[in-house]
Amino acid sequence: MKLTGKAWKFAQEDISTDLIRGKAWSHLPAKEQGAHCLEEVDPAFAAQAAPGDFIVAGKNFGCGSSTAAHVAVIGLGIGAVIAESLGKLFITNAASAGLWAVSCPGIIDVVNAGDRIELDTASWQLRNLTSGKTIAANPLPGFLGEMIELGGEKNYLRARLAREAAG
Amino acid sequence: MSSMHALQKMIAARAKPSRPHAVAGEYLEIEPDIFSVIVSFNATEARHLTANLADLGVKQLPIKHKIIAFSDHGSPAPSAAAAEGHKLWRDFFRAYGVEVIDGGAGISHLVLAERGIAGPGDIVINQDSHAPTVGAIGAFGTSLGGGRMMLYALGRYWIEVPKVVLVTLEGRLRPGVYGRDVALHVNGVLGQQGALGMGLEFGGSYVTEASMDMRFTLCNMGTEMGAVSSYIQPDATTLAWLQPRCKKPYTVFETDHDFAYESTHAIDVAAIEPQVAVPHACDDVKPVSAVAGRRIDQAYLGSCASGRLEDIATAAALIKGRKVHPDVRLIVTPGSREVLMAATRAGYIDTLHEANAIVTNANCGACPGIHGGILAPGEVAISTSTRNNKGRMGKGAEIYLASPATVVASAIAGCIANPRDYL
Ligand code: SF4
Numbered sequence: 001m002k003l004t005g006k007a008w009k010f011a012q013e014d015i016s017t018d019l020i021r022g023k024a025w026s027h028l029p030a031k032e033q034g035a036h037c038l039e040e041v042d043p044a045f046a047a048q049a050a051p052g053d054f055i056v057a058g059k060n061f062g063c064g065s066s067t068a069a070h071v072a073v074i075g076l077g078i079g080a081v082i083a084e085s086l087g088k089l090f091i092t093n094a095a096s097a098g099l100w101a102v103s104c105p106g107i108i109d110v111v112n113a114g115d116r117i118e119l120d121t122a123s124w125q126l127r128n129l130t131s132g133k134t135i136a137a138n139p140l141p142g143f144l145g146e147m148i149e150l151g152g153e154k155n156y157l158r159a160r161l162a163r164e165a166a167g
Numbered sequence: 168m169s170s171m172h173a174l175q176k177m178i179a180a181r182a183k184p185s186r187p188h189a190v191a192g193e194y195l196e197i198e199p200d201i202f203s204v205i206v207s208f209n210a211t212e213a214r215h216l217t218a219n220l221a222d223l224g225v226k227q228l229p230i231k232h233k234i235i236a237f238s239d240h241g242s243p244a245p246s247a248a249a250a251e252g253h254k255l256w257r258d259f260f261r262a263y264g265v266e267v268i269d270g271g272a273g274i275s276h277l278v279l280a281e282r283g284i285a286g287p288g289d290i291v292i293n294q295d296s297h298a299p300t301v302g303a304i305g306a307f308g309t310s311l312g313g314g315r316m317m318l319y320a321l322g323r324y325w326i327e328v329p330k331v332v333l334v335t336l337e338g339r340l341r342p343g344v345y346g347r348d349v350a351l352h353v354n355g356v357l358g359q360q361g362a363l364g365m366g367l368e369f370g371g372s373y374v375t376e377a378s379m380d381m382r383f384t385l386c387n388m389g390t391e392m393g394a395v396s397s398y399i400q401p402d403a404t405t406l407a408w409l410q411p412r413c414k415k416p417y418t419v420f421e422t423d424h425d426f427a428y429e430s431t432h433a434i435d436v437a438a439i440e441p442q443v444a445v446p447h448a449c450d451d452v453k454p455v456s457a458v459a460g461r462r463i464d465q466a467y468l469g470s471c472a473s474g475r476l477e478d479i480a481t482a483a484a485l486i487k488g489r490k491v492h493p494d495v496r497l498i499v500t501p502g503s504r505e506v507l508m509a510a511t512r513a514g515y516i517d518t519l520h521e522a523n524a525i526v527t528n529a530n531c532g533a534c535p536g537i538h539g540g541i542l543a544p545g546e547v548a549i550s551t552s553t554r555n556n557k558g559r560m561g562k563g564a565e566i567y568l569a570s571p572a573t574v575v576a577s578a579i580a581g582c583i584a585n586p587r588d589y590l
């Protein structure tokens with residue numbers, strides 16, 4: 001599938017899950033958590049981001065504890081997170097909740113804040129629609145892609161349990 | 168066929184269907200030996216999981232006998248909301264016949280190894296992120312983000328076969344320098360991405376001579392370097408430690424002699440001074456002399472990194488006959504009941520009490536910033552816990568990470584101090 005969105009750029013490295021969503025907000029409903037998304041890094045971001053926008057990040061985005069910081073990202077309506085590299089736990093946490101989190105080495109150099117970008121999850125090409133440049137993203141394994149396309153882990157399990165019951 | 172690391176062999180052995188070989192980068196579906204979960208605060212999550220399993224028609228958990236729940240984070244409950252979360256999780260686990268290890272037993276990572284629940288060669292999926300700790304006994308300990316429902320509903324998980332980074336630690340430590348200093352130093356050298364998404368093995372003459380307590384400390388910090396799993400090849404020390412503990416059969420895997428590591432780092436531990444990670448990054452590591460004199464409000468000894476008997480023994484030896492500085496709170500939280508009992512028998516706990524330390528029950532303590540030792544804005548702590556991320560122990564506070572000896576020396580001095588001055 002093809003996703004497009006406007007880029008919000010967080011070039012700094014090692015943005016941890018605690019920075020993505022402060023612990024103080026973990027009890028809030030997803031939408032309200034979204035209002036605090038990345039506030040420690042850029043206090044203006046959450047108020048200005050629109051549904052479908054992309055987070056473009058530097059190395060090791062989502063490192064740190066396995067806390068469900070992706071909930072704030074989803075709560076804000078972000079369409080995809082594309083980073084130089086990602087914390088392993090963040091990738092599966094996001095997939096499990098139906099959020100594309102994709103690593104794409106070199107992305108920081110080909111995307112400026114505000115660019116429109118397109119992610120093709122079949123070819124794993126990332127196109128900067130503003131500049132015309134393309135770059136290859138690291139493909140996610142097939143089952144994670146299926147999980148995200150189905151909307152998350154529960155739907156994937158439903159499909160899989162049905163497949164297994166049918167033999 | 169390319170040669171394999173012991174960690175990779177473990178994944179191949181547990182793959183469904185099992186495989187003779189596994190190649191770095193491929194995702195394999197596995198059935199873990201242990202799925203360790205948390206009796207958490209999060210009531211919403213317990214409600215969702217219950218509803219989702221019912222919705223999916225899951226009545227029995229296929230690996231329920233392999234699931235173990237720990238009440239280690241914020242336990243006993245520090246608030247009404249936390250108590251509600253704990254209750255819902257306990258109810259959930261009971262309803263599905265899952266064992267709950269409750270009541271001050273300690274932190275999952277310590278208890279899994281101490282009680283022989285995990286053994287060498289096991290794949291231990293731990294909901295908590297410091298899962299790599301059990302690499303000290305030659306198990307594959309890894310944390311999970313997504314995939315929890317899959318483990319409950321199907322008993323399966325997927326693991327990306329990791330590449331492996333090797334850190335060789337050679338030489339003997341100087342007085343006042345401990346395994347935790349080595350771990351902090353390695354974190355500083357490798358950085359938070361030094362083993363990102365990879366296995367992290369520790370070897371060399373220092374490791375060969377190190378106690379199991381310090382091996383756990385080393386493996387624990389793999390998480391802070393991005394490692395999915397840590398590893399120390401089991402040897403005579405490991406097997407002797409396991410002998411009274413691990414009664415189940417286990418397999419010691421060995422790395423092929425021609426295995427190609429992703430990278431290797433050689434570190435001379437004899438050159439290391441006591442180390443401190445300064446706010447707000449665990450890899451911003453400096454010798455203690457660079458920050459000595461910094462005022463502190465709280466000193467914390469505990470966590471899955473440094474809550475073991477040797478840590479408490481070091482602390483007790485250093486503080487014996489001295490007092491905690493009147494402006495400082497020294498909180499000591501043993502990592503497990505086994506540690507607490509052994510420390511009590513050895514007289515360490517009395518020594519700590521005599522020095523005006525606050526000794527708590529065994530659990531995660533102040534480390535996650537959710538009970539017992541939360542910091543106020545502007546306060547400064549020195550801590551043996553795992554992380555010093557901004558806000559972890561309280562909004563607007565600062566955390567310095569150091570060894571038990573440095574933490575206790577600082578608690579006595581009222582400011583960050585070099586433990587070598589107190590030996
Ligand atoms: S002691 Fe800290 S790092 Fe270890 S499991 Fe508990 S909260 Fe996590």
